[in-house]
Every structure is written in C-alpha cells, then in structure tokens.
Amino acid sequence: MGTNYSHLTLDERRRIERWRQANVPAGEIAKTLGRHRSTIFRELRRNHFRDDQLPDVVGYFAVAAHHDCAKRRSRKRKLIKHADLRCLVVARIKDGWTPEQIAGRMRYECASRRVCQETIYRYVYSKEGMAQELWWYLPTHRKSRKPRRARKRLPPKFHRDVSILFRPDVVAHRTEFGHWEGDLMLFKQRFGTSNVTSLVERVTRFTVLLKNDNRKTGLVLGKVIQAIGHLPFHSRRSITFDRGTEFVGWPHLQAKIGTQTWFCDPSAPWQKGAVENANRRARRWLPRKLDMGRVSDRELKQLCDRLNATPRKCLGWKTPAEAFREKMLGR
Numbered sequence: 001m002g003t004n005y006s007h008l009t010l011d012e013r014r015r016i017e018r019w020r021q022a023n024v025p026a027g028e029i030a031k032t033l034g035r036h037r038s039t040i041f042r043e044l045r046r047n048h049f050r051d052d053q054l055p056d057v058v059g060y061f062a063v064a065a066h067h068d069c070a071k072r073r074s075r076k077r078k079l080i081k082h083a084d085l086r087c088l089v090v091a092r093i094k095d096g097w098t099p100e101q102i103a104g105r106m107r108y109e110c111a112s113r114r115v116c117q118e119t120i121y122r123y124v125y126s127k128e129g130m131a132q133e134l135w136w137y138l139p140t141h142r143k144s145r146k147p148r149r150a151r152k153r154l155p156p157k158f159h160r161d162v163s164i165l166f167r168p169d170v171v172a173h174r175t176e177f178g179h180w181e182g183d184l185m186l187f188k189q190r191f192g193t194s195n196v197t198s199l200v201e202r203v204t205r206f207t208v209l210l211k212n213d214n215r216k217t218g219l220v221l222g223k224v225i226q227a228i229g230h231l232p233f234h235s236r237r238s239i240t241f242d243r244g245t246e247f248v249g250w251p252h253l254q255a256k257i258g259t260q261t262w263f264c265d266p267s268a269p270w271q272k273g274a275v276e277n278a279n280r281r282a283r284r285w286l287p288r289k290l291d292m293g294r295v296s297d298r299e300l301k302q303l304c305d306r307l308n309a310t311p312r313k314c315l316g317w318k319t320p321a322e323a324f325r326e327k328m329l330g331r
Contacts, residue, residue: 007069008035008039008043008069010062010063010066012033012035013043013062013063013065013066014062015029015033016029016033016040016043016044016060016062017060017061017062017065019032020044020059020060021059022251022255023159023251024251024252024255025248025249025251026040026041026044027040028218028249028252043065044060046068046069047060047064047065047068047069048060049061049064049065078113078115078119079115079119079120079123080123080128082113084113085113085114085115086123089102089115089120089123090132090134093120093124093134093137093138094134094137096137098117098138098139099117099118099120099121099124099138100117102117102120103115103116103117103119103120104117121145124138125144125145162250162261162262162263163262163263163265164240164262164263164264164265164271165265166262167238167240167262171202171238171240171262174202174203176203176237177201177203177204177234177235177327178201178203178233178234178235178236178237178238178327179201179202179203179237179238179239179240180199180200180201180202180228180236180238180239180240181199181200181202181239181240181241181272181274181275182197182198182199182200182224182239182240182241182247182272182275183197183198183241183242183269183272183275183276183279184196184197184198184212184215184220184244184246185197185198185279185282185283185286186288187286187288187289187290187291187292188288188289191290191291191292191293192291192292192293193213193214193215194211194212194213194214194291194292194293195211195212195214195215195292196209196210196211196212196282196286196292196300197209197210197212197220197223197224198210198275198278198279198282199224199227199228199239199275200274200275200277200278201235201320201324202274203323203327204315204320204323204324204327205274205278205312205314205315205320205323206308206320206321206323206324207278207282207304207307207308207320208227208228208304209282209300209301209303209304210223210224210227210300211292211295211297211300215244215245215246216246217245217246217247217248217249218249218252220246220247221246221247221249221250221252221253224239224253225253225256225257228257228259229256229257232328233258235327235328236257236259237259237260238259238260238261238262239253239259239260239261239262240261240262240263240264240271240272241261241262241263241264241272242263242264242268242269242272243263243264243266247261247263250263278307281307282303282307285303286303305321307320308320308321308324309321
C-alpha cells in the first residue's frame with residue numbers, strides 16, 4: 001500500500017530555522033511538525049548552509065534551504081526532461097552498466113549534460129523506470145530499492161554555551177538563592193525502567209524527588225517543569241545537570257519556564273555535589289535493589305518531607321524547609 005508524501009513547505013522550513021536557533025532537538029521538531037524524524041535529520045544535513053566567502057554565516061536558513069531543494073528536484077527531473085540523456089542512460093543500463101559506472105563515465109568524458117548515480121537509481125525505481133522493468137538489468141535484480149541502514153544514533157550534544165564553565169560565580173559560591181542541581185537516581189533493571197529525578201536548591205539544600213516511569217527526556221523534564229514551574233522566578237533561576245540523555249531536551253525547559261540550564265563536564269559528577277549528597281541521603285530509603293514500581297508518589301513525597309525536615313549543620317541547624325521558606329519570603 002502506497003503512502004502519501006509531501007515536501008517540506010517554506011513555512012515549515014522557517015519554523016525549523018527558528019527552533020534550530022533555539023537548539024531544539026531534531027526529534028522534537030519532527031514531533032511538533034507531525035513529520036518523521038528522518039525527514040528533519042535529512043533536511044538539516046542536506047541544507048546546511050556553508051559558504052567559503054562568508055565564513056561567519058553557517059547554519060540552517062529556511063529560504064536558502066528551500067532554494068537548494070528546488071534546485072535538487074530540478075536536477076532529479078533531468079532524465080524526464082531530456083530524452084537524449086534518458087535514452088543514453090537506459091541503453092547503458094540494458095547493456096549491463098551499473099548506475100555508478102554510467103555516472104562515472106559521464107564525469108570521465110566531461111559530458112556537457114550528465115547525471116549522478118542517485119538520479120539514475122531514482123529513475124529506475126520511478127513509475128517510468130518500473131514500466132520498462134529497468135530494475136531487472138541491475139546486478140542485484142531487485143524489484144524495489146533496499147532501505148538504507150539507519151545511521152547509528154550519536155550521543156546527544158550539549159551546546160558549549162551551557163557548559164558549567166560559563167556558570168556565574170554567584171551560583172558556584174552559593175551567594176544567590178534559586179539555583180538548583182538535578183540528577184537521575186537509577187535502580188536495578190530487573191524491576192523495570194522506573195527512576196527518580198532528584199532536585200536540590202543549592203543554598204537551602206531543599207530537596208524535591210520525582211518518580212518517572214522511564215528515562216525519556218520529555219517525561220523527565222516535563223515532571224521538572226511541573227514541579228518548579230509554578231514557583232516565583234527568583235526561586236528557579238537555573239538548574240545544573242549532568243550530560244545524561246534524559247536531559248537532552250533542556251531547550252524546552254528553558255523555553256517553557258525560563259530557567260537557565262547548565263551542564264557538568266563529562267564524567268564529573270562532583271561538579272554538582274549538592275544533589276549527589278542528597279542522593280546519598282535518599283539511598284537510605286531508596287536502595288538500588290528497590291522496586292520503584294511499588295513505591296507510590298505519596299510515599300516518595302513523605303520521604304521528601306522527611307529529608308527537608310531534618311536539621312542541617314551547614315544551615316546553622318535549620319531545616320531545609322525552614323531555610324527555603326525564609327528565602328521565598330525574601331529574608
């Protein structure tokens with residue numbers, strides 16, 4: 001059964017341009033546009049603008065991408081528009097030449113009108129090519145093209161500008177309220193994919209624990225947005241994470257609630273020591289061998305309250321809850 005496909009419109013490309021400038025992941029762009037993620041990845045790869053005469057102008061630009069796409073589509077129609085070129089290509093295919101050999105020979109002969117091997121393959125498997133059964137003359141005799149292997153997914157990349165190296169000193173020295181650290185507490189895989197997001201405010205050590213059913217970034221950061229999004233902005237200025245895949249959707253967190261995100265260096269958990277310390281405290285009741293699927297949100301909230309009601313030496317023996325309340329009131 002055939003599927004309907006439509007090319008990206010200029011309006012869609014303009015939206016992609018805006019989102020890429022905001023560092024929104026390609027997968028999220030695809031979901032919002034209702035397109036397959038491969039469509040967006042191909043679009044960004046094929047239409048990445050680079051000009052040696054304009055070294056400072058690099059990236060994805062909607063109008064330039066739309067123009068490049070139109071030029072490529074025009075080239076792909078060469079074998080439909082030019083009968084002499086088409087006859088030459090078809091004759092060589094029937095003589096047993098492969099598309100790569102045909103295209104290579106045209107380059108060698110410096111032909112004034114030539115096509116690449118991909119254009120020839122597209123013609124062979126087009127409606128016109130199938131009518132002539134050109135696929136039968138190819139070495140593999142395949143009646144349909146073999147799908148290209150999916151590229152191995154690369155680890156997520158975090159923009160250099162959100163590196164912890166650029167985090168303000170007021171955060172590092174705990175002189176300003178409203179800066180958090182976040183981490184993910186994992187459990188034995190035999191119990192499923194449930195996990196816990198831990199958040200700690202650096203000045204007051206106030207802790208928030210959030211249960212997740214899986215590690216997908218949309219779910220994990222969605223819970224974070226729900227948990228702190230209602231707080232006044234001065235109490236949620238920034239969050240520092242590690243570089244786990246569950247935090248790759250950070251641009252949405254910034255766009256949704258305006259909270260700045262920072263990321264530790266790779267393999268440097270000590271750079272977010274407050275939340276690592278909170279995790280050690282919580283592990284007394286949430287050991288790795290625990291089945292988190294059996295722990296209710298209410299039970300997790302009770303543990304959170306217990307941690308926040310315990311006096312801390314670093315707070316002059318105040319509890320995190322008391323210290324947090326005072327900072328919220330501006331004391």
